[in-house]
Amino acid sequence: MALINTLRNKGGKIIVGLIGFSIVAFVGADLLGPNSRIFGGSNDIGEIAGQSISYQDFLDKQEEMTYNFQLNQGRSPSASEQEYIRNQTWDALISKYAFENQFQALGLKISKEEIVDMVQGDNISPQIRQAFTNPETGQFEKENVIAFLQSLNEQTPQQRASWYNFENSLAPTRQRTKYNNLILKTNYATEAEAKYEYTNANNTAEVNYIYVPFSSVEDSLVSVSESELKAYLSDHEDEYKRDASKAINYVVIDVVPSAADTLEVKTQIDKLATELANAENDSLFATVNSDSNDPYNSYAADKLPSAVQDAVVGDVVGPVIESGSYVVYKVSGKEAGEEYSARASHILFKADGDTDAAKATAKSEARKVLKQIKNGADFAEMAREHGTDGTASKGGDLGWFGEGRMVAPFQEAVFNAKKTGLLSDVIETQFGYHIIDVTALKTNEKLKVAKVALELFVSDDTRNEYYRNAESFAFDTNSSSDFKENARAAGMSVKSAGKLGANDKRLPGLAEARTIVYWAYNKASVGDVSDVFEIDNQYVVATLESEQEEGVANLSSVRNEVTKKVTDAKKAKVITDKLNSIDEPVLANRIIAYDGNNVKYYSMDDLKLSSNSLKSVGLAPKAVGVAFSLEPGEVTAPFAVENGVVQLELINKHEAPEISDYEVYRNQAASKQQSRLSYNIDQAVRELADIKDERYKFF
Template identity: 40%
Template sequence: MALINKIREKSGIAVTVIAVSLIFFIVGGDLLGPNSMFGGGNNQTLGEIAGKEIDIQSFQNRLDVMRQNYEAQTGRAAGEQEIVALREQAWNQLIVDIAYKEQYEKLGLTVTDEEMVDMVQGNHISPSIQQAFANPTTGAFDKSAVVNYLKNLKTLPLPQQQSWAEFEQNLRSDRLRQKYENLVRTSTYVTKAEAEKEYMAQNTRASLRYLYVPFYSVPDTTIKVTDSQLESYLSAHRDEYKGVSTRTVQYVTFPVLPAKDDSAALYTEIKTLARGLASAENDSAYARMNSDIAMPTDMSYASMSDQLKEAVTTFVPGGVYGPYREGNTYFIYKYNGTKKDSLSTVKASHILIRPENPSDSAKEVARQRAEGILGQIRGGASFEAMAATNSADPGSAQRGGDLGYFQNNGSMVKPFEDAVFSMSGTGLIGRLVESQFGFHIIKVTDAKSNTLYRLAGIAKTIAPSQATRDEAYRKADQFAGSVKTKSQFDEAVKADKSLVVATANRLPESSSNVNAIQNAREIVRWAFNDKTDINDVSQVFETDDQYVVAVLTGKTDEDEVKIDDFRDELTAKVRNQLKAEQITSKLGAVGDLEAMAKKYGAGALLETANDISLATGLLSSAGFDPIALGKGFGLQKGKKSPVFTGENGVFVMELVDRTEAPQIADYTPYKTQLQQGIESRASFLLNEAVRDNAKIVDRRAKFF
């Protein structure tokens, strides 16, 4: 009996202990987590803009509204990538609402209700309204559609009314931003003196002789750089090296690749689908129902894969072609004849010769050069080789001038497009074509065509089976479980020849990707976790079609810049300084350039640069070196400079001759050129200035 009483006495304590334990089990993560009130953090503050704190709840409410509007407009749920983009958009809207609003109020900028009416249904319709209410058939703006929509707005469901209210608010915000930017843009001014200086820089010509000893002529291995030298350089150039919080990780991946059985199963399925496609009465509907990828029903020859192009000559109406494998996807097509497109497609190559400046004399020089190249091609020279060595279009030059396929839809400048589509066949266009970019030498490599092939296509992608996924995870988990430190990580990789270590350098805290790995946010969050130390190994992360195990190998801190944060850059700078001192000492006093080069020996280059300008001049071996050009142009004829250090080496310059740019009465083209450059950068620079002034603190990466 005494024992029973004892149990009764203690039962109340036991119940209390169990209840408290349950509470902590259920909400312990919230109460004791790193951002909890008991854990010492404040999980409500997402950031700060212009002195105003942004709490997580208000930000989430804004994001939820944006997500709902997005899903209402697209008719589908927002995916992870869309959520990331919407989150960034919501943050940028807050910056506008707070930081920009502060500037608007100081300047007295507003958008009146009358302006809003004018933008929505008046005489100056906003481009956003024009796009939203365009006629779906003609693409033309339909003002009556706006009026009818507004008349019936109050009868629409509440979410649509809220969506319109937000749309109008964005219109007002965009107009305010536009006013602000235009105010700054129109306040910029280029003086006549600045325009004249630009004209002189582009048109004054000089011929130079110079002695050049490049840094690379002194082997890096002969120059020892100490940490104290790096520290001294960093201290003297502190403003050039801004601190930023980053992490460096090394990682191995365990890809989830379809196995042979997976491929065989899909091949069997695609053959069954081919029979079904051949007999389907509505083949387009059958294809849509069974395809993993949305396939076009009308294809031009240019848009076809190489395998399908080869089959075109064998096409018979009603015939099924394939399967063709591209990567992990099989394609089959049913051919249903052809039709004519309103647009034509052509393939062409070009060589662009661009004038050095807008002057008539520069254009004439460019024209003569282009005529010379065209003559060489007519005489049998390789178009591709001439493009690679002469074209001012770097993107196409490395492909022998190839521009690929394009249509006559305005994607190319009009003179170019007119010339290409006036050709009935293939071959070299026998004249120069001038556009605002310069002079084009053009060769049509595939004749224009407006034929569209009507195809019902099915694409099926090989998906790894669950067994395949499980096996990849088993390998990753076994690897992660066997290593705890960087040294163990390295040993395990060395033992498994199938693994390759990759490095992601200096990842920012907001990054969603790790090198080419998409949707890698969890890896980044692990790397930035306060509990993750250097040389720690992660758990297994699943990202798309692979598993990842990472090790943290480096950290940088925005509040504490260390030489290790910029070791490679600092080492290169200090090493070049030491090389410059060594080269300068060896060159000695300035004298005859040939004698100096001979005395110095191997590594000293004696070169000339004839008829170059200060603005665009290139030196033979040194390339564009503004320090060397400035020194050379600043000399008097026949004089030599002292030994000095340029961008890429040590120089002695001698001015052989200089032809001053002739005086002109009108500097307007150069003033316009400078003005356009300033205006094109105004929006970006203004945005940077507003953000800097707002002293933005962004802690979103701690929450998402």
């Protein structure tokens, strides 16, 4: 009783205190966390070329780019566009600081005269050229640029601001182009490189070889120890260098309407269907009562909603379920349109090749089937039996199609038909020979259709029930070790996402999962289970399974990959030992002595050095190189390639003859170098800038 009296007297203060504590705890999770700025945490979002980028600097630049987007598009960016702008902001800062250092080191500047030249001179900016090209003639009209600039003060403030922003971007863009060109112009293919390009493409070798895939050795015949895996990883560290990453498991609970929710909407739509049938003004009724953005429209026959394909004026169709809504249609009337459409079925016979004989065979077969249909055979059955395109399973039905949808000979045959039914002869098109049944003559009739749609919604009760289930799962799961077992018990499917980058924003099955990635990098420790995330109509619970620091991958994150490498190496030894034990000099006979179903003998008479694979072996660049290093008649010892063991015999090599002019091959070599160089310039400057990207701490 004393306790009850105390609560009565002090309850208000206690509750206020509890609420205050909760707020502090909630806010404190961020304020006192590892990224807190209160106790000395960094307020920097990254570093580029030694220049610290503060959170505010980044926001200022992002706001500028968002403003430019609004000026150009006349609207605010969507969530996905805002994410794109955020990435563009970071790239703009890289250009500003990383490339600016390079520009300054070279004394690379853009004069006012160059800007004028880009706008109205001889070297017009591509953006200017595009904006002031006459769409009718396709010609750039410089006089329109000059007229625009002369009237700039008469433009709206938004138009002037948009122009000035664009003008300010010209100099950095031209600087970057100049910088790239300074390097690209140094690109040159030598005579030796041109000859190498020529011989690579034209030298050939004749080889025989046997191939034994690793899969021919049972996994049970080789064992791999933990120490062997660690030793392999240690010996191949350069192959397993990784950026920092996280690995999570998660469950996704789709929030969908319950049976009760569906029944409620079904009851409403049934009532509306009755009212629509008796409505005097179908257009007004549909507009007032429908969730659809298109409640009343006229449709040509080829564009009719599938539900009313066979309806006539006055028919009410539905309710049917379309795109998450119950829908009722009413055909209100008809009118003449400008475009024609028709309906037909067909059976396509394709020629087996492009020869006259192949075409004649296909045409003869088509006419044979046409005769059977004329004699009473069912068209749809014959289409299913003989058709060679996607309509065969539908009895050849093409549905309605408008002008321009079909190739000219087919369209002319159908649109020129005077009556429905089977055309008297087959029609030839680029695809083959068609038997055509015109099922509806061409018409320009359009049907006026009212559409009442009610979206299937999730009620609050249903949503709360889903949330309680997700919350209960999260509460009962204490660590990642319990996660899969508890999910299985709850009938949930566990998804995994490994190698999750700090700035990633999507997960398999989730279009927008940035909040989960943020949690994994800024809130969670390995083994932690998250609270419930709400993403669109889904609830998600995640657990941080593991994490990888920048550097050599830990064995747990690459175990499967390393295990396969070590296992394949052991299988290669089993195979090579067996092949080496065979005392048979003739390569073709060794497959008999090998005594196995998976060893095969192959020949190639046109192997090229530019290739990286062998027929029926797949990727095997080592084998190609070895083949060209042999002398005719020489046989290699067995050696491992990507997926098995190969033993080669060189029959002959054919060297391409010398030619007088290698210019074509010089250009090919230079072009290949050029295409790589532009990308390499960007990557090299970024690497020199020693970029630290820590946006993940803020977004």
